[in-house]
Amino acid sequence: MNNNSIIFTNVLRFVGLVLIQIVILKEVVISDGFWNSFRFILYPLFILLLPFKTNRLLVIFLGFVIGLTVDMFYDTPGLHASASTVTAFLRGRVLTILQPKGGYNLSYSPTRNRMGNSWFVPYLSILLSIHLLVYFSMEAFTLVYILQILQNTVLSFIASFSIIMVFQIIFNPLN
Amino acid sequence: MRVLTFIFERFGALLLFFLLEIICVYLLVQFNDSQGAIWLSSANRISGYFHKTAKQAKDFVRLDEIADSLVQENARLKETLGRIKTTSITQIDTVQQDSLSQIYTYLSARVIKNSINQRNNFITIDKGKADGVRPHTGVITSKGVVGVVRKVGEKYALVMSILNTEAIVNAGIKRNGYFGPLVWRERDKNAQKMYLEDIPQHADVVKNDTVQTTGYSSLFPTGIHIGVIDSIKPLEGSNSQELRVHLLEDLANIQYVYVVNHLQKETIDNLEKELLDEQQ
Numbered sequence: 377m378n379n380n381s382i383i384f385t386n387v388l389r390f391v392g393l394v395l396i397q398i399v400i401l402k403e404v405v406i407s408d409g410f411w412n413s414f415r416f417i418l419y420p421l422f423i424l425l426l427p428f429k430t431n432r433l434l435v436i437f438l439g440f441v442i443g444l445t446v447d448m449f450y451d452t453p454g455l456h457a458s459a460s461t462v463t464a465f466l467r468g469r470v471l472t473i474l475q476p477k478g479g480y481n482l483s484y485s486p487t488r489n490r491m492g493n494s495w496f497v498p499y500l501s502i503l504l505s506i507h508l509l510v511y512f513s514m515e516a517f518t519l520v521y522i523l524q525i526l527q528n529t530v531l532s533f534i535a536s537f538s539i540i541m542v543f544q545i546i547f548n549p550l551n
Numbered sequence: 552m553r554v555l556t557f558i559f560e561r562f563g564a565l566l567l568f569f570l571l572e573i574i575c576v577y578l579l580v581q582f583n584d585s586q587g588a589i590w591l592s593s594a595n596r597i598s599g600y601f602h603k604t605a606k607q608a609k610d611f612v613r614l615d616e617i618a619d620s621l622v623q624e625n626a627r628l629k630e631t632l633g634r635i636k637t638t639s640i641t642q643i644d645t646v647q648q649d650s651l652s653q654i655y656t657y658l659s660a661r662v663i664k665n666s667i668n669q670r671n672n673f674i675t676i677d678k679g680k681a682d683g684v685r686p687h688t689g690v691i692t693s694k695g696v697v698g699v700v701r702k703v704g705e706k707y708a709l710v711m712s713i714l715n716t717e718a719i720v721n722a723g724i725k726r727n728g729y730f731g732p733l734v735w736r737e738r739d740k741n742a743q744k745m746y747l748e749d750i751p752q753h754a755d756v757v758k759n760d761t762v763q764t765t766g767y768s769s770l771f772p773t774g775i776h777i778g779v780i781d782s783i784k785p786l787e788g789s790n791s792q793e794l795r796v797h798l799l800e801d802l803a804n805i806q807y808v809y810v811v812n813h814l815q816k817e818t819i820d821n822l823e824k825e826l827l828d829e830q831q
Binding site: 447 | 575709
């Protein structure tokens with residue numbers, strides 16, 4: 377993969393994930409009590425799949441940008457952006473923690489296809505749960521509703537995790 | 552210089568992270584108060600256009616339903632018009648000139664984006680500054696109250712839905728005139744239930760009493776039916792009762808709305824401002 381095609385893939389992924397998020401997944405919310413806690417959050421996948429060699433500052437900035445883009449359509453300026461900035465910031469740390477013995481092949485991207493389920497599932501789980509926890513905390517903007525926040529996080533994690541895995545299995549991208 | 556480079560290499564990511572988070576929190580806090588952040592909401596041109604196109608595609612399959620609701624409203628309006636004509640003929644000599652002058656004008660708009668399941672819900676309509684929409688004006692439908700215009704873009708406007716923890720509508724009971732704030736409670740997660748607060752326990756309220764706008768603010772005309780009382784509970788430890796109101800309009804499903812323009816709003820606002828200034 378040369379640089380241009382990597383950039384092209386990621387731009388396409390950015391647009392595609394945001395579109396699916398705001399056109400389809402945003403509407404899939406049941407407004408009734410318990411079921412309302414299930415939110416399908418797909419777009420953090422963009423941050424997760426950026427190539428290993430992406431500059432750390434760039435990762436954080438792109439996290440901010442995709443969050444703000446989603447916010448524009450959710451009418452919640454700063455909400456998704458704050459969560460995805462945290463996710464982008466911690467991506468580097470999580471990559472360090474999960475580093476296999478031989479290190480990473482820097483020309484790859486951390487996809488399920490390249491790294492396998494046993495690496496990808498923990499990677500996705502850690503970052504997705506952080507993302508959702510920050511998201512729901514910022515939404516409530518106070519820790520008074522901590523139980524509600526935790527319930528939302530756990531249930532949305534189930535929903536979002538499933539949809540992201542389905543996406544990874546259907547498209548199974550190499551980069 | 553070398554120290555600066557070192558600091559940047561070592562802590563650059565952390566600094567950028569904090570900077571961006573501060574921006575996020577600022578946006579989050581500012582959004583509900585300022586009129587400035589319009590470009591970040593769905594009332595800006597790009598996302599407004601996007602929502603409009605998506606909405607048109609969705610609406611196409613529901614044209615019958617929409618036409619139906621418009622025909623019904625037409626019929627109702629014709630009926631009212633007939634009534635007004637007859638009363639003005641018989642009572643023309645007793646009607647004062649003041650009561651004939653128009654107070655409200657209505658601007659019809661189409662809902663292009665709607666949410667009912669957030670903590671604070673907003674609606675985007677396809678009319679904006681260019682069409683004469685102003686901030687802090689009420690939005691209604693033929694069956695109830697929708698919200699208050701918060702931000703106005705050139706071609707679109709963002710309406711704070713009454714399903715918003717920050718929105719308070721003044722409402723009263725039609726039969727006996729008791730009134731209080733009508734609020735939405737997020738924990739109910741129900742788009743058709745709101746609560747009428749501060750109604751004293753001695754007020755005689757029965758189930759299915761009609762709740763309507765009071766007209767004590769210039770946002771909404773008097774006497775728009777909002778809903779009916781569907782459960783009554785005395786609130787322990789206070790003198791008021793908990794009245795749950797079932798809204799007539801299903802806000803999940805609105806297509807066309809009217810922006811209410813109060814023609815004397817500036818006069819009233821100025822009077823109130825003068826009074827405030829005097830008191831200080």
